[in-house]
Amino acid sequence: MKLNNYPDWALAILSGILVGVSYLPIPARILIYIGLVPLLHIWLNKSVKTSASMSYLAAVTAHTIAFYWMGLNQGATVFIAFLSLVAAVFYLGIFWVLVGIAISFLQKQFKIGLMMFPFVWIVMETIRSFGSMGFPWGDLALTQVSILPMIQTVDITGTAGIALFICFLNGLFYLALSATRPKQYIFGAIVLWGIVFGIGSWRFNEVEKKSIASDFSIAVIQPNVNPVQKWDRSFRAELIALMDSLTVEAMASQPNLVLWPESALPVYLRTSPVRKQIQAHVKKNKIPILSGTVDVETDKDRKHYYNGSILLNTDGSHEMYHKIHLVPFAEYVPLSYKFPQLKELNFGQGNFDHGSEYTIFNVDDKRFGNMICYESSIPRIAKKFVVSGADFLTIQTNDAWSGDSPGAYQHFALAQLRAVENRVPVVRSANTGISGIIAPSGKAEQELAFYEQGIIFGSLTFLAQDWYTISGDVFALMCIFIGLGLVIWEWVRKQS
Numbered sequence: 001m002k003l004n005n006y007p008d009w010a011l012a013i014l015s016g017i018l019v020g021v022s023y024l025p026i027p028a029r030i031l032i033y034i035g036l037v038p039l040l041h042i043w044l045n046k047s048v049k050t051s052a053s054m055s056y057l058a059a060v061t062a063h064t065i066a067f068y069w070m071g072l073n074q075g076a077t078v079f080i081a082f083l084s085l086v087a088a089v090f091y092l093g094i095f096w097v098l099v100g101i102a103i104s105f106l107q108k109q110f111k112i113g114l115m116m117f118p119f120v121w122i123v124m125e126t127i128r129s130f131g132s133m134g135f136p137w138g139d140l141a142l143t144q145v146s147i148l149p150m151i152q153t154v155d156i157t158g159t160a161g162i163a164l165f166i167c168f169l170n171g172l173f174y175l176a177l178s179a180t181r182p183k184q185y186i187f188g189a190i191v192l193w194g195i196v197f198g199i200g201s202w203r204f205n206e207v208e209k210k211s212i213a214s215d216f217s218i219a220v221i222q223p224n225v226n227p228v229q230k231w232d233r234s235f236r237a238e239l240i241a242l243m244d245s246l247t248v249e250a251m252a253s254q255p256n257l258v259l260w261p262e263s264a265l266p267v268y269l270r271t272s273p274v275r276k277q278i279q280a281h282v283k284k285n286k287i288p289i290l291s292g293t294v295d296v297e298t299d300k301d302r303k304h305y306y307n308g309s310i311l312l313n314t315d316g317s318h319e320m321y322h323k324i325h326l327v328p329f330a331e332y333v334p335l336s337y338k339f340p341q342l343k344e345l346n347f348g349q350g351n352f353d354h355g356s357e358y359t360i361f362n363v364d365d366k367r368f369g370n371m372i373c374y375e376s377s378i379p380r381i382a383k384k385f386v387v388s389g390a391d392f393l394t395i396q397t398n399d400a401w402s403g404d405s406p407g408a409y410q411h412f413a414l415a416q417l418r419a420v421e422n423r424v425p426v427v428r429s430a431n432t433g434i435s436g437i438i439a440p441s442g443k444a445e446q447e448l449a450f451y452e453q454g455i456i457f458g459s460l461t462f463l464a465q466d467w468y469t470i471s472g473d474v475f476a477l478m479c480i481f482i483g484l485g486l487v488i489w490e491w492v493r494k495q496s
Contacts, residue, residue, distance in 0.1 A: 003041040003177060011038035012054040016061025022143040023066035025409035032143045033189070036170040037177065043103040044113045055100030059093035063138070069405035074228055084329060092138060095128045112486065114174070118167035119483025122160045126476050129378070133328055137377045137414065140166045145413035148442050149200030154421045158379060160476035165196055207423070207441040211461035216366050218427050218460065219250035219258045222435040224453035227400040231266045240265060240274060246455060247278070251285045253457045256364045261429040262292035262373055262396040269293035269310055270318065279312055286314045288363055290370065292396040295320060304353045307331060309370050309396060311361050322355025323372040325381060358384050366391050373397040376411070382418040392425040392460055393418060400432040404450045408434055416442040425460040
């Protein structure tokens with residue numbers, strides 16, 4: 001197959017389709033192994049300008065397919081929901097353009113574009129994950145979660161290791177298409193995949209064998225409430241009664257903790273009279289509840305609103321966690337702290353304040369950190385909790401805004417990645433799904449499907465703290481420095 005026979009725009013769109021489909025919850029994950037091949041052809045053989053423009057076309061195509069669910073937000077008008085999708089897609093496209101420019105330049109100057117491709121991609125994913133606009137949701141590692149052996153190295157390499165592996169495979173398949181004798185490259189790709197799968201299978205089995213079931217159990221509540229109806233005042237009493245009955249049922253199994261989803265009740269629970277009703281269950285059964293809740297604090301200047309979580313303890317006390325990483329344009333407007341007038345813009349956002357403390361909760365001598373919604377997509381937040389002493393992680397979320405779309409399944413897969421990276425159990429409560437208990441191996445031990453009301457009850461399994469949690473993003477930084485070293489080496493060699 002000669003890629004020169006096809007127009008650049010067709011190759012770019014083909015790459016976008018192959019990559020985008022790989023993120024969907026369908027049996028198409030392996031397409032990512034060849035998804036970047038058409039784009040690689042452009043980067044290595046066309047001008048920097050063409051590489052940049054075709055990278056953008058491919059990225060827009062890929063991200064539209066992978067994340068179209070962003071445009072289904074029931075909490076915003078159709079126009080705002082569509083605008084948010086367009087803005088996200090065009091913003092994310094910039095990072096692919098940078099990759100295209102870098103590889104095309106390196107190929108033109110030093111003939112090392114293909115060799116540098118994996119390292120440049122890791123640099124891009126690393127940069128894209130930082131800051132208030134960070135989006136690690138788009139990392140290539142997400143495409144491999146459904147094949148559990150393929151993600152078993154992330155506790156050592158982070159998600160960068162999976163990206164490196166996928167880029168190597170794409171490079172080998174590109175060489176196979178370009179070579180007169182492609183068999184050696186195809187064989188090499190198969191061997192590489194087999195090695196990673198084999199090591200991953202061995203590690204998965206080892207973790208499963210060394211996982212020790214504890215007597216610490218959690219009841220996870222999934223109320224399955226329409227997110228728009230939840231905030232209707234006329235529905236409030238019915239919702240409180242629903243959560244009350246589900247909690248009574250959950251406590252009958254005598255768990256150590258009951259986990260509610262994000263913003264479980266449409267009240268400021270810390271200061272609401274409703275808290276006394278819930279606290280009565282906690283005191284009577286001697287079982288604490290962790291509930292998602294909006295919160296408000298007042299200082300001399302103004303009121304501060306937070307998306308948060310409250311742990312209701314058996315002695316009547318409470319502890320708070322305020323969400324640290326807010327979703328831009330959904331929970332706040334960037335730069336609104338410097339320019340308060342930006343809050344007047346109506347994107348359907350919540351205008352929340354950022355939390356600042358990584359609260360570690362303690363229940364029956366088990367310490368845990370809680371992530372709210374989008375925070376679970378960010379490896380550094382989970383790592384920070386575990387480094388701070390968390391034995392397990394909880395996630396509270398409301399993925400109902402986009403309906404039963406790929407977004408909910410991708411979000412659950414990100415929770416599986418956090419479990420493997422840190423080798424700790426992850427417990428997830430989602431308003432309409434997908435709720436679940438995830439083992440340190442990444443295996444979903446229990447799940448509640450989307451749009452299903454119910455309770456999950458299970459005991460957690462534990463492992464010792466693993467290397468990645470201690471070392472952080474060392475592997476990604478190693479790859480970046482190796483790539484930089486190769487460029488400097490080639491530059492010096494060319495000068496001499």
